Amino acid sequence: MNIDFKKSNGLVPVIVQENGTNEILMLGYMNKEAFNLTIETKIVHYFSRSKNRIWKKGEESGHIQKLIDLRVDCDEDTLLVIVEQVGNTACHTGAKSCFYRSYLQKENQRTIVSSNVANLPSKYGKFLIKAYKDGCQEHLAIMSKDFKDIEAPLVRVHSECLTGDTIGSLKCDCNNQLNLALELISKEGGLIIYHRQEGRNIGLVNKVNAYNLQDQGFNTVEANLKLGFKEDERDYSAVAYILDDLGITKMRLITNNPKKISFFEKCGIEIVERIPAITKTNKFNENYLKTKKEELGHLF
Numbered sequence: 436m437n438i439d440f441k442k443s444n445g446l447v448p449v450i451v452q453e454n455g456t457n458e459i460l461m462l463g464y465m466n467k468e469a470f471n472l473t474i475e476t477k478i479v480h481y482f483s484r485s486k487n488r489i490w491k492k493g494e495e496s497g498h499i500q501k502l503i504d505l506r507v508d509c510d511e512d513t514l515l516v517i518v519e520q521v522g523n524t525a526c527h528t529g530a531k532s533c534f535y536r537s538y539l540q541k542e543n544q545r546t547i548v549s550s551n552v553a554n555l556p557s558k559y560g561k562f563l564i565k566a567y568k569d570g571c572q573e574h575l576a577i578m579s580k581d582f583k584d585i586e587a588p589l590v591r592v593h594s595e596c597l598t599g600d601t602i603g604s605l606k607c608d609c610n611n612q613l614n615l616a617l618e619l620i621s622k623e624g625g626l627i628i629y630h631r632q633e634g635r636n637i638g639l640v641n642k643v644n645a646y647n648l649q650d651q652g653f654n655t656v657e658a659n660l661k662l663g664f665k666e667d668e669r670d671y672s673a674v675a676y677i678l679d680d681l682g683i684t685k686m687r688l689i690t691n692n693p694k695k696i697s698f699f700e701k702c703g704i705e706i707v708e709r710i711p712a713i714t715k716t717n718k719f720n721e722n723y724l725k726t727k728k729e730e731l732g733h734l735f
Contacts, residue, residue, distance in 0.1 A: 440467045442512060446482060449514045454503045455640075456571055461492075461500075465514060477502045479516055498663070519640075521663050547676050559614075560621035567680075569673040575629040576677055579620045583682065587707045589625025591616035591689035592674050595633045598642075606646070607723055611714035616689050619710070626681065628674055635659065636668035654726040666731065667694070675702050691733040709734075 438447060447470070451461040465473065469480040469489045479500040480491045493499040500518040507514055550566040555577070563578040582588045593616060599609030616627050634642030641662055648658035656666045675698075687708040688696065699706060711734065716724060727733040 559617040572631045577627040579624040587685040590686040605719040612712045656730045
């Protein structure tokens with residue numbers, strides 16, 4: 436691919452798009468040297484006009500953009516770069532982006548779109564559901580029909596686990612915890628927020644890569660770290676929005692995770708009781724649960 440960098444005074448505009456989601460992650464520039472480094476290393480490099488030097492995403496944060504494909508438009512004056520994000524931070528068009536603040540909105544205003552409330556009869560009982568769209572993630576509130584009449588309803592924030600919740604994976608306790616919470620709110624009244632942040636918010640592809648590392652002997656925390664992520668990448672700000680939208684000020688929280696307890700207390704929500712989410716273990720998830728207790732501080 437021959438790009439005429441002289442045509443645009445040495446700099447070619449770059450549009451960076453995430454492979455799979457097609458989300459625009461960044462707008463930037465490349466000069467010839469940055470372009471050549473990108474092709475050679477398969478890691479996206481940019482030319483910073485403000486710093487007058489070449490740089491790559493993640494020089495400070497450890498986050499990189501791995502090159503999947505690189506295309507040029509018909510006039511050969513703009514590059515479209517398809518990337519996979521690898522690392523412990525992200526650069527999105529949302530609140531984490533270099534280009535997130537709109538002058539047409541109030542500063543730092545967040546837009547979460549919600550659905551109407553609908554009925555959902557299930558094998559656990561008759562529930563109400565309401566969906567919330569936050570950027571590219573969509574979350575679900577599952578409510579007993581009487582939960583708004585309860586002063587301190589049961590609440591569980593359940594992080595999405597496709598392998599556990601839908602296939603019944605024995606490598607974790609996610610499916611068992613979800614079933615426990617559904618049974619409890621059906622009997623005693625309450626709310627489950629199905630939090631769509633797969634694999635502690637590293638996504639399904641990276642989660643399966645983490646599973647591969649676990650097959651090699653790494654534990655769940657070590658696998659995330661080896662892939663360049665933090666041990667837990669979850670962001671609970673959408674959860675806080677949902678709880679506020681549903682008028683939750685007190686709760687009986689179903690969790691083993693002390694970080695969730697701390698987060699909700701910081702939100703000003705009174706936790707009147709913690710209900711342990713303890714379920715039956717098996718030979719495939721014993722080490723996983725041990726790691727959550729010893730390295731993530733989970734309460735059992």
